[in-house]
Amino acid sequence: MKLINISKTFFPDSPKEVKALVNINLTFEEGEFTTLSGESGSGKTTLLNIIGGLERASSGSIFLDNLELTALSDEQMADFRLRHIGFVFQAYNLISVLTVRENIGFIMKLLRFDEVEIDSRIDELAVILQIEDILDKFPGQISGGQQQRVAVARAVASRPKLILADEPTANLDSKNSERLMHMLRTLNEKEHVTVIFASHDRYVLDQSRRIIVLEDGAVIEDH
């Protein structure tokens, strides 16, 4: 994935104008385990949202293979997200009216996977993420750590090319954070899925193979 001169300005041409990202140029290789880091307001979540198509860049282009994502319509981008991107959000964001099993299989069902394949994938992920016992429970009936693991399972279930995780450990204690990162890393290695985090959690940074540091919307470090 290539990001070329990505800029994002909120409230342009108004007194409230904020330049969230300024001329970002980055390349992500397949199978990366990368963290976008920086202080609050540095632009890491905005960049993650633009990579995932949740927000539009003010200027610049994003290419995945030879496809220009920034040229896609909203509907095309939604379809692209459905097929190729898995999201893990800070606030878990599970669908409250669905059980854990239904939440994990939600995207696969939308993509019309075979029922047997869906069940088998859910069972496989449940073992990896240690959530076998809560598959029939609703999100409101399980802990925050469990909810985040379910969110990870949902994100990876349909085997997307890219996982985007925005502060996934922000609401977890250290034990659950470690467990989550370990699981994501295992999935990254086993399934060769590209994972990009937005986080300033020290533990997440320690686990990452590449760290990109942002400050005032610009990349100041990439190692």
Next chain:
Amino acid sequence: MLYSLAIKNILASKSRTLTIFLLSMFTTAFFIVYVAYTDGSHEQMIKSSVEIYTGYAHINTKGYQEESDYDHLIEDAKQVETFLKQKPFVSNFSPRFETYVLLSQKEKTVGSMLSGIIPSRESSLSRLKSALIKGSYLEDNDTRAIYLGSDLAKRLSVDVGDEIAMIGSSLDYSTAADLFVVKGIFRTGLFDFDLSSAFVNKDYLDSIMMSENKASYFVLDFDDNQAADSYTKILSKSLPSSYEALSWQALLSALVQLMQVDSLFGYISISVFFIVIFFVIMIFSYVNIYSRVRQIGLLRALGLTSKDIRILLFNELLIITLVSVSLGAVIGAAATYYLEVYPITISGLADTYKEYGIVSDTIPTHFDAFTIAWNTFSIFILNLSSIFYPIYKINKLSVTEAMRYV
């Protein structure tokens, strides 16, 4: 998947679901009963006006409806009789001769419409016979017997057996006068009719008025009176050019217009009620959707398009509406059918109703499957349309705005 999610959302939002469900159900049932009552009232007005005396159709000379004078009489009643006997769809008919006279008893004199009728034939064409309240109905060989409306009898202060004088104008415009004995008194409930109408045997009246083989018009019944309009068109085509056949819709055009205006005002009144219901459902949908903005944002982030969200939210309301409106339709239809078969009777109600031309102590309702179907469909569409604005508003939010919505 979207359908299944819609059902789960419906079950999760119990209070919203129940409120919309009950509102839709009762609105549908209420609308059906209301329209059935309006239609029933109109039908009753028609029945009262048509069946009591006017009849479902008339044959008269052209111009008689505009000027009901001796110059527009049917000059050869036997010719019309022969013509009508050849029409298989005409089940009954009878000539009438109507004239305005003065009726007098002692010091009281009252203007009245005196009609010459054939009593035996009239008994199946109008309710004159069944409206009898005192004395007896006319017979075909009666001569000086007169059959009076109850309010006319009251104004003249006469009772059965009393004698009254009649003075009128015969066909040659000479004075016609006679004495009649009150044979019977009737009450139809139509106040004006009971106040001004009197009937005598046509043969006898013809001898006084010199109107033998003449008639003001013929009153007709058909094998299917619902098709009166079509039948009169058929009759008009084959009648001699000086005659015309008119259905009750043409004879009572003022009443038909009154009913149309009444229906229009009825629909305007009830549409205010519907607008309130529409906004209540829309507000509930709006509040419900906005309480789930983050979930909707999440669904869009996961890859659902705005169209998918529209389908999801539309499906939710569609399911609730489909079930509630169907149930409301069944309740409304059952209530309407029951009230048609077993109408509510309130003693003395006819006095209130009579100013509307209804002669009945019962609250009339009319069961009609087609009317119920379009009533139900109207509410169904109205309910569904209440979701468009909330959907429009929610889809205006960006994915990240929706996910951050508090």
